[in-house]
Amino acid sequence: MSLEQALRQGFFTTRLEALARWAMSNSVFPMPMGLACCAIEMMAMAGPRYDVARFGSEVFRFSPRQSDCMIVAGWCTYKMAHAIRRIWDQMPEPKWCIAMGACASTGGMHRCYGVVQGADQFLPVDVYVPGCPPRPDAVLHAILEIQRKIRERTEPVFAFPEKE
Amino acid sequence: MTFDDVIAHLEARFPGGIREIRRALGETTILVRTELIRDVCRVLKAELGFNYLVDIAAVDRFTEQERFEVVYNLVALAHGLRLRLKVRCEESDPVVPSITPVYPNANWHEREAWDMMGIRFAGHPDLRRIYLPEDFRYHPLRKEFPLLGIPGSLPLPEKPESPAR
Numbered sequence: 001m002s003l004e005q006a007l008r009q010g011f012f013t014t015r016l017e018a019l020a021r022w023a024m025s026n027s028v029f030p031m032p033m034g035l036a037c038c039a040i041e042m043m044a045m046a047g048p049r050y051d052v053a054r055f056g057s058e059v060f061r062f063s064p065r066q067s068d069c070m071i072v073a074g075w076c077t078y079k080m081a082h083a084i085r086r087i088w089d090q091m092p093e094p095k096w097c098i099a100m101g102a103c104a105s106t107g108g109m110h111r112c113y114g115v116v117q118g119a120d121q122f123l124p125v126d127v128y129v130p131g132c133p134p135r136p137d138a139v140l141h142a143i144l145e146i147q148r149k150i151r152e153r154t155e156p157v158f159a160f161p162e163k164e
Numbered sequence: 165m166t167f168d169d170v171i172a173h174l175e176a177r178f179p180g181g182i183r184e185i186r187r188a189l190g191e192t193t194i195l196v197r198t199e200l201i202r203d204v205c206r207v208l209k210a211e212l213g214f215n216y217l218v219d220i221a222a223v224d225r226f227t228e229q230e231r232f233e234v235v236y237n238l239v240a241l242a243h244g245l246r247l248r249l250k251v252r253c254e255e256s257d258p259v260v261p262s263i264t265p266v267y268p269n270a271n272w273h274e275r276e277a278w279d280m281m282g283i284r285f286a287g288h289p290d291l292r293r294i295y296l297p298e299d300f301r302y303h304p305l306r307k308e309f310p311l312l313g314i315p316g317s318l319p320l321p322e323k324p325e326s327p328a329r
Contacts, residue, residue, distance in 0.1 A: 005263065065256045079296070085321035089324075111312065113304050116320065122322070124324060
């Protein structure tokens with residue numbers, strides 16, 4: 001069977017890796033770590049107006065076991081940082097992290113003893129979203145950046161053990 | 165009932181107990197001798213109708229003498245009166261009698277003042293920190309406390325290795 005014939009019958013060929021990355025990148029399940037006012041904009045992003053469902057991320061999972069992208073939305077205190085880290089540790093690999101807003105990125109206006117001056121002090125942040133709070137479109141863009149990161153990943157999705 | 169009645173009643177019950185009366189902008193503030201605060205509150209609640217304790221605040225005046233001040237805001241709902249009580253204490257021994265036996269909601273307000281300013285309330289049933297971690301050693305609203313805190317006093321979880329991508 002030639003390629004033209006196969007295409008006419010609705011087949012296409014690709015690499016399993018590329019197919020898996022395409023599927024992974026279009027099903028990023030966010031873990032909403034809503035700590036402050038940014039969480040409201042995050043909810044707006046999930047709602048019908050901004051509609052993150054277009055990009056496959058509508059399933060906000062409140063269980064860390066079922067999510068693979070933590071959105072740290074708002075300022076984290078030193079006391080809360082331990083809880084955030086525990087939730088992060090419960091998320092299965094591979095996982096990504098978005099620091100949403102000025103406070104999660106740098107501490108923002110909370111330049112004081114109680115607020116961590118940037119969530120990247122205890123989490124490996126992938127994308128920083130500026131704004132106070134950022135518009136929902138900005139968070140959408142951050143999710144698109146995560147999708148780009150997943151598609152450009154060098155680590156293989158499927159790891160097959162070596163034959164003995 | 166007016167503020168004049170309240171002050172006359174208090175002065176009759178506690179001769180020499182009121183250190184200063186200040187009336188400004190329609191507000192009345194009374195500075196009371198520290199050791200009398202619980203009895204003054206008891207009289208205000210039982211005999212003068214001040215049945216609502218709105219808030220307790222602590223002030224760092226940053227003075228040599230009587231550095232800390234505790235402010236009590238009281239309301240008599242039936243009379244429509246608001247009264248502000250103040251007591252002062254020394255930096256070397258910042259102890260104020262607790263008014264939790266009189267106003268039960270003072271419990272958490274006094275814990276807050278202890279947490280933030282380091283004022284101890286004698287007779288408080290459960291004087292623990294309320295906001296900061298229990299092993300924190302400082303009182304961050306004191307004026308000498310640095311803005312960004314004392315490095316290492318609040319431990320952070322360790323940052324995990326960035327996963328291979």
